[in-house]
Amino acid sequence: MGFDYMKYLREEKMPHIWCPGCGHGIVMKALIRAIDKAGLDQDRVVVVSGIGCVSRMPGYLDFNTLHTTHGRALAFATGVKMADPTLHVIAVMGDGDAVAIGGNHFIHTCRRNIGITTVVANNSIYGMTGGQRSPTTPLGDNTSTTVYGNADPPFDISALAVAAGASYVARTTTYHAQQIERLIVSGFENRGFSLIEVIGPCFVAHGRRNRARYKSNLDMYREEKETAINVTATKGKPQSELMGKVTIGVLHHAPMPEFTDEYQKVIEKATHVRTI
Amino acid sequence: MKNRKHIVICEDAKTRITINRKWCKGCEICVEFCPQKTLLMEGDKAVVRDIASCNRCMLCELRCPDFAIEVSEGTGR
Ligand SMILES: Cc1ncc(C[n+]2csc(CCOP(=O)(O)OP(=O)(O)O)c2C)c(N)n1
Ligand code: SF4
Ligand code: SF4
Ligand code: SF4
Numbered sequence: 001m002g003f004d005y006m007k008y009l010r011e012e013k014m015p016h017i018w019c020p021g022c023g024h025g026i027v028m029k030a031l032i033r034a035i036d037k038a039g040l041d042q043d044r045v046v047v048v049s050g051i052g053c054v055s056r057m058p059g060y061l062d063f064n065t066l067h068t069t070h071g072r073a074l075a076f077a078t079g080v081k082m083a084d085p086t087l088h089v090i091a092v093m094g095d096g097d098a099v100a101i102g103g104n105h106f107i108h109t110c111r112r113n114i115g116i117t118t119v120v121a122n123n124s125i126y127g128m129t130g131g132q133r134s135p136t137t138p139l140g141d142n143t144s145t146t147v148y149g150n151a152d153p154p155f156d157i158s159a160l161a162v163a164a165g166a167s168y169v170a171r172t173t174t175y176h177a178q179q180i181e182r183l184i185v186s187g188f189e190n191r192g193f194s195l196i197e198v199i200g201p202c203f204v205a206h207g208r209r210n211r212a213r214y215k216s217n218l219d220m221y222r223e224e225k226e227t228a229i230n231v232t233a234t235k236g237k238p239q240s241e242l243m244g245k246v247t248i249g250v251l252h253h254a255p256m257p258e259f260t261d262e263y264q265k266v267i268e269k270a271t272h273v274r275t276i
Numbered sequence: 277m278k279n280r281k282h283i284v285i286c287e288d289a290k291t292r293i294t295i296n297r298k299w300c301k302g303c304e305i306c307v308e309f310c311p312q313k314t315l316l317m318e319g320d321k322a323v324v325r326d327i328a329s330c331n332r333c334m335l336c337e338l339r340c341p342d343f344a345i346e347v348s349e350g351t352g353r
Contacts, residue, residue: 002294002337002348014299015342021303025341033338175309177338218308221339 008032008042013060021217023174023200024054027121028061030180030198031090035063037181038188045088048077050102052094053128053202054121071102074109077116085260088188089115095122095136099155103135110164113192114259119184120157120195123202131205142209161195162252168194169252173224174201176248186250192258199224199246286324290350291332293324300344306336315345 009032018024035045045063049055051070058065064087068076077091098106098120109116125143126132133143136154143150158171168190170183180198187194201207201220214220224246231249234242282298293314302320311333316325322345324330330347337347 002292002346005343009343015301018341020301020342021305022341025343026339029338029341029343175339177335181338216304218304221305221309 003033003036005029005032008035008062010060010062016060017056018053019202019204021201021203022053022127023123023198023202024057024121026174026177027054027092027119027180027198027200028057030177031057031092031119031184032061033181034184034188035088035090038185040088040188044086045090046077046080047090047092048073048080049092050094050097051128052097052126054092054094054123055097057092071097071100072105073097074102074105074116074118077118078109078112078114081114081116081260082263085115085264089117091116091118093118093120094127094134095120095124095157096126096134098122099135099157099160107160107164110161110166110193110195112259113165113167113256115192117184117187117194118196120197121200122157122197123200123206124154125202125206127202127205131202131209137206141206143206144209157197158195158251161197166195166252167192167254167256168250169197170195170250171197171199171246172248173199173228173246175221175224176228179248183250190253190255191261192256284323286327287350288327291327291330292348292350293327293330294346294348295322295324296344297321299342301342303341305339305341306345309339310336 047058047063048066049058050073058067073091073093077089081089124136126134131144133146133150137150139153140149158169161169172179183196187196203217207214207220227246228248229245231247284295286293300321306322307315307317312329314330336345
């Protein structure tokens, strides 16, 4: 028998609303498989999202789910984790959600190292609202708000997370579907904040406006395949050879104390003081 | 009983490919990136061209954003 996706999907909500060829479905499938692989108890998993196309994911998933407000997935996820640190808390966000409106939550949640596995589906655009430029839109690209080309250089979300102090940072693309699953599983194993950035396509709101590069969504997947380089293969390569490449794999892993563990110590000290 | 007519199963002794024609959105990802050219578009739906060529690499299943194609071992029927 094959994999039983229906165990984890709210079948009555399917098929999902994402456009044909949208990468968000690939991310959802990899997340389901990763949860199954890691053997997490379905009733102890909480999936939290903000607002955006990818943030509709919790609606389709049969776990404890929370669809919150734009940019605030990590704030709500932090509250859930603090209320019960034994829960497996997963946050799903778009690039706009994570590093535009939610940028401040993002860097401080990285720094705090709270046990939240965070999946950012980075499609370089605001998909839901009609293709406005996001902080990860490539320089020069046409979007509905940069009709003469984007003059802003993009954020590297993974590099931002490393700089902000995240203990586990990994990146891949929707083309590399098997790797998404593996990277999420190893993210679960890290005690603390884990970021898995998944670069994906949005032909409808981004690709279509940049026809010189993309005739269809398939060209966006081809680009993911062609530009990706595994982090292990970058060693010793000169910077010039890595220009235009996207490094994939586990980019950073540096275990450190987890926030709810540290906070438990505070609770114990404070309780002790009160009772003497 | 639910109507299951939209579920199309193609099978040989080694491989079973199941396509949900209601959920398939015709994105062509499975067809384009199948290393064996086992699949084909027929109108706006993916179909099996030649089941015997499939090596069960699972890539079509993993990359289908719509949970519309699944690959498993054939039951030998
Ligand atoms: C406070 C607030 N500001 C703005 C919006 C409008 N809005 C909805 S989704 C979105 C961006 C979505 O982009 P992203 O997070 O990258 O997800 P995608 O749709 O690309 O998956 C915006 C700006 C909102 N819902 N709430
Ligand atoms: S608009 Fe873009 S991100 Fe949103 S569902 Fe369509 S392809 Fe996906
Ligand atoms: S990848 Fe899925 S949705 Fe796309 S054509 Fe193939 S079966 Fe249909
Ligand atoms: S399992 Fe692999 S070889 Fe078989 S149809 Fe799918 S992609 Fe092609």
